[in-house]
Amino acid sequence: MLRFSAVGVSDVGLVRATNQDSAVATSGLLVVADGVGGAAAGEVASARAASAVLETAQRTRGPLPVVVLRQAVESAQKAVALAITEDPARAGMATTLTAVLTNGTDAALAHLGDSRAYVWRDDELIQLTRDHTWTARAVDRGTISEDQVQAHPWRNVILRSVNGDEGTNADVLPLALRVGDRLLIASDGLTDLVGAAWLERLFAEHDDEALAQALLAAALGEGGRDNITLIVATVVPESAPEPPFLQVFGAVAGAAMSQSRA
Ligand code: CA
Numbered sequence: 108m109l110r111f112s113a114v115g116v117s118d119v120g121l122v123r124a125t126n127q128d129s130a131v132a133t134s135g136l137l138v139v140a141d142g143v144g145g146a147a148a149g150e151v152a153s154a155r156a157a158s159a160v161l162e163t164a165q166r167t168r169g170p171l172p173v174v175v176l177r178q179a180v181e182s183a184q185k186a187v188a189l190a191i192t193e194d195p196a197r198a199g200m201a202t203t204l205t206a207v208l209t210n211g212t213d214a215a216l217a218h219l220g221d222s223r224a225y226v227w228r229d230d231e232l233i234q235l236t237r238d239h240t241w242t243a244r245a246v247d248r249g250t251i252s253e254d255q256v257q258a259h260p261w262r263n264v265i266l267r268s269v270n271g272d273e274g275t276n277a278d279v280l281p282l283a284l285r286v287g288d289r290l291l292i293a294s295d296g297l298t299d300l301v302g303a304a305w306l307e308r309l310f311a312e313h314d315d316e317a318l319a320q321a322l323l324a325a326a327l328g329e330g331g332r333d334n335i336t337l338i339v340a341t342v343v344p345e346s347a348p349e350p351p352f353l354q355v356f357g358a359v360a361g362a363a364m365s366q367s368r369a
Contacts, residue, residue: 108211108345109286110134114319115338117357120296121331123332128155128294128336129202129359135353136164136205139222140269141294142358144200150358152202155190156183156269157359160206160217172208173281174216179206180217180269180277188271196197197201201270205236205292211345214282219275223298225306227289233305239267263295288342289315293322296333301325315339316363 113132119125127142127149138160142153161180170178183204196273203220216224216235221243224235237243241264244252256262267275284290289310298306301322309321319339326335336357343349 109209109284109342110211110233110302110345110347111137111290111340112208112315112343112347112349113137113338113340113352113354114302114315115354116319116323117336117360118323118327118331118334120334121177121327123334126334126357127153128296128334128357129157130292130336130338130356131161131340131359132352132354133161133164134341134349135209136161137206137210137290137292137296137340139292139336139338140202140359141222141296141334141336142200142202143219144197144204148197148200150361151197152187152200152355152363153192154268154359155186156202156204157355158362159183159186160204161311163204164208172210173212173279175210175215176206176208176215178218179208180204180279181182181273183269184271184273184275187269188273191271201263201265201268203294204227204277206270207290208290209284216278216280216282220265221263222292222294225291226284227291227310228285228287230311232303232310234303236278240265252259252282257299277296283341286342286344290340290342291322292340293337293349294334296331297322297326297337299333300329300331315341357363
């Protein structure tokens with residue numbers, strides 16, 4: 108049996124006025140959502156989507172993680188659609204969603220948008236997600252090269268997201284995790300500024316707690332032009348001496364606080 112130990116951080120960065128990212132970490136679930144939309148709608152999109160995934164995972168015990176995550180994506184789409192119905196000024200808001208879930212035996216990954224998941228195994232960093240962006244598709248089709256992505260004007264154009272449209276097609280895949288694997292789930296505020304080779308070096312140098320801080324410092328050092336959200340987790344045996352936990356970061360943490368004040 109396995110579960111996660113996790114360290115997370117969500118930072119507004121050095122340029123943006125608000126943090127529209129959300130993240131959730133529990134001993135079985137890791138979620139990052141990066142919201143977009145004016146008039147605070149991006150915060151609402153990422154917070155509602157992350158909450159919907161958490162609620163679905165907590166409520167749905169029994170089915171394989173891949174089945175639970177499919178339901179979780181559906182429920183995130185419904186939550187965003189409902190939030191737009193509540194306030195039509197939110198129309199057009201959307202969020203990325205990258206989530207890893209384990210039930211202790213099996214694990215799965217769900218992904219929409221340009222947040223990313225990586226696994227560090229045998230001293231090597233492997234990207235588990237494919238960006239759902241215009242530029243990633245253009246690279247696949249050979250119309251632009253990998254080197255042209257960073258400077259491309261359509262770099263931030265996302266082709267798939269949680270936008271309230273139930274037809275949106277998420278990648279939901281089983282994930283073969285083993286004890287000792289280290290995971291990174293992050294918004295593009297990190298991965299746009301800190302490349303794979305740099306990520307790999309920081310993984311080699313730091314344990315999870317120090318790594319989370321080093322990753323944030325690296326993105327801020329590169330200008331922090333976007334919100335920076337990341338979860339670093341290690342797959343540990345179920346018997347590891349750490350109680351279950353629930354950590355929330357970014358917009359979803361603010362939403363939880365304003366609900367409890369209301
Ligand atoms: Ca972002």
